[in-house]
Amino acid sequence: MLHLRVIAPEDLRDDVLRVLQRHVGVAHLVIHPGAALDPEGDEIAADVARESANDVVKQLKDLDVQHRGAITLTALDTVLSTRAHRAEDEAEGDPADALVWDELITRTREESTLSVTFMTFLTLACLLAAIGAVTDSMVTVVGAMVLGPEFGPLAALSVALVQRRGDLARRATIALLIGFPVAMGITALLTLAGRAVGWLSFDTIGDIHDVDFIFQVGPVSFVVALLAGAAGMLSLMSSKSAALVGVFISVTTVPAAGFTAVAGILGHWDVAAQSAAQLAVNLVGVVLAGVLVLVLRPRGNVIPRSAQT
Template identity: 65%
Template sequence: MLQIRVIAPAELTESVLELCRHTPGVAHVVVHRGAAVEPAGDLVAVDVARESADRMVGRLKALGLTDDGAITLEALGTVLSKAGFRADDEAEGDGADAVLWDELLARTREESSLSVTFLAFLCIARLLAAVGVLTDSAVTVVGAMVVGPEFGPLAALAVALVRRRAALARRAAAALLIGFPLAMVLTGVATLGFEALGWVALTSTRNLEQVDFIFQVGPFSFVVALLAGAAGMLSLVSAKSAALVGVFISVTTVPAAGFAVVAATVGDWDIAAYSVLQLMVNLIGIVAAGVVVLAAHRRLHDA
């Protein structure tokens, strides 16, 4: 279940309570009159089944509470109450299949921000990928996959396309279009530094055996990207974040970018081109799958 807390102007409190009474899946309604200071008003807290939360939030927004008050959502752990069990039974559908669109928009907006932290993780992931290529170490490449933060902007692009949010699309595109080239330039400088120091003596990427899968583009490259994108989006909408680790390990966005840089430094321009193609295939596949998953959820929700 989720807890929805509402700060409502005094004149809207009864409308909020009436909404709670007539929405299936609602339990444990608490009112604190005059408790809110900024913005001023009453505080209403209500527990609601996840499958009813999106409808509830939509109706609260229709009352104008985002302008004159506030709406916050918080996931609850274990809820022991007959009223809570009854609310779960009354709610239509399954909580694992419910999409909270406002929560999803907020999460993807935050994770697609071109922040210092995002750039740091992206650069670290690219450097790990480059080291994995330079040392022909598949384990290091897998580590780079896990560290890479690029799924956030890709998920945000999918959400923006389905919900038609131009601002979110621009934010996600900026994170990708600025972050990727910047991280690749830094990786190139570091790679040249490693070679100048004599730490590596790589003269060609054509003889690598453990990591050559990175630049080998084939039909399964797109299939894997689609499956990974679908799994990633399902993990976001169902709040099952553990599945994201498998998503990160299954796609080769970070390794492809790192491989392209290393190949370019040794003059293997065809390999670098194949790596960039692999990168694009993965990016497009992940976003496309995310759009399909969200569109299916939206159709089911509106049906």
């Protein structure tokens, strides 16, 4: 379940209570009149079944609560309550299939911000991928795939396309369009340094076998990107972090970006072009899969029984 906390001005108190009281998926309704100081108003709390969250939040937004007060949602790991269990049973749909849009939008917005941390992780991941490629080390490449933060902006872009959120789309696009070139540029500079001191040469990547999947782009690459993108979006919707790690290992974005820079600096322009194509195929595949999952998701959880009567 989710814990809902509402701060609302006194004149909206009755309206907010009516919204919460008429939903079968709401339990443990509590009100503290005049408890909120900034903004001033009442604090109203309740536990809400995930299946009912979208409809509850939408009706609260229709009251303009988000502008005149506040709406917060917190996931509850353990709830020992017969009333809460009954609310979940009576709400339409299954909690595992319930998509709470505001929760997903907030999560993807946070993970798609172009920040120093994002840039650092992406650069380190590209460098690790480059090292793994030139040393033909699968372990190092997999480590780079896990480290890469690029799935956040890709998921945010999928959500933005489905929800038509221009602000979220701009945030995600900026992170990708600035993040990858900067990370690849730094990787290229360090590759030049390695070549200058004799650590790297044209023959360095001439005989690699274990990580040649990085630049072997084809239909299978697109299929893998689609499957990984679908799994990643499902993991975000259901908060399955373990599944998300598996997605990172499946997508050849960071390795392709790092190897594009290395191959180009060392003069393997055909390999660099193939790696760049691999990067593009994976980026498009992940975003497309995310959009399809959101569009084709189960919709039985949107309309609670209370809205049907």
